[in-house]
Amino acid sequence: MxxxxxxxxxxxxxxxxxxxxxxxxxxxxxxxxxxxxxxxxxxxxxxxxxxxxxxxxxxxxxxxxxxxxxxxxxxxxxxxxxxxxxxxxxxxxxxxxxxxxxxxxxxxxxxxxxxxxxxxxxxxxxxxxxxxxxxxxxxxxxxxxxxxxxxxxxxxxxxxxxxxxxxxxxxxxxxxxxEFRARVLSAYESKCAVCVLKKVPLLDAAHISADSHDDGLPVVPNGLTLCKIHHAAYDEHILGISPDYVVHINADVLAEIDGPMLKYGLQQMDQRDLWVPTPAALKPDRDRLAARFETFTSAS
Missing domain, CATH: 2.30.280 (PUA domain-like)
Structure with a gap:
């Protein structure tokens, strides 16, 4: 060689x-x-x-x-x-x-x-x-x-x-x-904002406003650290986050009866306070959350 x-x-x-x-x-x-x-x-x-x-x-x-x-x-x-x-x-x-x-x-x-x-x-x-x-x-x-x-x-x-x-x-x-993932995970201390899971390989940096939108910038206030199940649920409008930092689960999903993942992973997250960073500059942007939450309520 x-x-x-x-x-x-x-x-x-x-x-x-x-x-x-x-x-x-x-x-x-x-x-x-x-x-x-x-x-x-x-x-x-x-x-x-x-x-x-x-x-x-x-x-x-x-x-x-x-x-x-x-x-x-x-x-x-x-x-x-x-x-x-x-x-x-x-x-x-x-x-x-x-x-x-x-x-x-x-x-x-x-x-x-x-x-x-x-x-x-x-x-x-x-x-x-x-x-x-x-x-x-x-x-x-x-x-x-x-x-x-x-x-x-x-x-x-x-x-x-x-x-x-x-x-x-x-x-x-x-x-x-x-780079966006690194900055968001750092701001959220490498834990899911919904369930506080700390397994980094299972965490994503989720956009609030999609990166295809004009305001979908790769900045921390437009991001949330979510575990993979809550990221998928957020994208599918099964899980929503209101601008007052409260987690909401789709009403139809709340009425379902299934195994422990549905019960503990999703249904029990309903009305849970979102975990957010302490510095104001790193908190999720409320206007972006409001726009995204409107989509969630419409889908529900």
């Missing part, structure tokens, strides 16, 4: 291990990423101070940090790509050098990297695999594809309607949804 083939295998193993670890938590901590074992002993996966992590044992960049609140001009670029700024270099030094050089090498070698999207101090969501597809030294930035399939769009800057819809769906699934 060539060195490059072995490195690619290691990167694939890393991403599989990160996905497994992330499935059981709302986000990954800096401590976890500073010493992470994915089959070759514990390795550091994040730089102590820089956004680009270039381990000596690897031919190219392994991970990058993206901070939506940071000073760099990083973010969505068109409908299919993500722009990532060069690391700042001292005056007089080639801006293409330093840590930027090995990120450029990842592009030349077509090696997948991991984007660690910062969602809170010391907390990150892994976005992977990510590919560097273009170097724009005139803008001091790289362009990244957030999924392997997006690398092969013939002209990422000029998409057809079908290509744009596909790209938007992929970017939403790859980055915006995991």
């Amino acid at each position: 060539s060195d490059l083939s072995q490195e690619l295998s290691k990167r694939e193993a890393l991403m599989h291990a990160l996905a497994t670890e992330f499935a059981g938590s709302a986000s990954l901590s800096r401590a976890q990423l500073s010493r992470f074992d994915f089959g070759w002993g514990a390795e550091r996966l994040i730089d102590t101070s820089k956004g680009i992590w270039n381990p000596q044992a690897y031919a190219a960049t392994l991970t990058i940090v993206s901070d939506p609140m940071g000073a760099y001009d990083d973010g969505d670029h068109g409908d299919s790509l993500y722009r990532y700024s060069y690391e700042n270099r001292p005056p007089g030094q080639d801006p293409r050098g330093g840590s930027n050089a090995k990120l450029r090498e990842a592009m030349k070698l077509a090696l997948p990297i991991v984007m660690l999207r910062k969602v809170a101090d010391g907390q990150f969501v892994p976005i992977m695999p990510v590919y560097v597809v273009k170097d724009e030294p005139e803008h001091r930035r790289f362009l990244l594809a957030l999924d392997e399939s997006l690398r092969f769009l013939p002209d990422p800057a000029h998409l057809t309607d079908d290509q744009r819809r596909y790209a938007q769906r992929v970017v939403r699934q790859r980055m915006h949804q995991p």
Whole structure:
């Protein structure tokens, strides 16, 4: 096996291990990423101070940090790509050098990297695999594809309607949804707002206003942490939440007689107070709840 083939295998193993670890938590901590074992002993996966992590044992960049609140001009670029700024270099030094050089090498070698999207101090969501597809030294930035399939769009800057819809769906699934989930679960202390279940693999971040709506933004006040059964019940209008933060169960469902899941999982949730975060800025938006509750009452 060539060195490059072995490195690619290691990167694939890393991403599989990160996905497994992330499935059981709302986000990954800096401590976890500073010493992470994915089959070759514990390795550091994040730089102590820089956004680009270039381990000596690897031919190219392994991970990058993206901070939506940071000073760099990083973010969505068109409908299919993500722009990532060069690391700042001292005056007089080639801006293409330093840590930027090995990120450029990842592009030349077509090696997948991991984007660690910062969602809170010391907390990150892994976005992977990510590919560097273009170097724009005139803008001091790289362009990244957030999924392997997006690398092969013939002209990422000029998409057809079908290509744009596909790209938007992929970017939403790859980055915006995991980031939204991490922020909502963190606000709700990783427990279902209806039943207070704390099993993270069974928790979803549910939108109050659907993300297809104009006000369906991926922000915490438009989210609820719900276990999978209550998320499904919410989407099917079996369960509703009024703007005074009270849980309601569809009257027809209340009248049914079935097994313990119906009785304890749904019927006994009726008139239960919703568990919400303490900070006012993180509480569910009452206007969004009111609009959604009107749909629930109409369906009932």
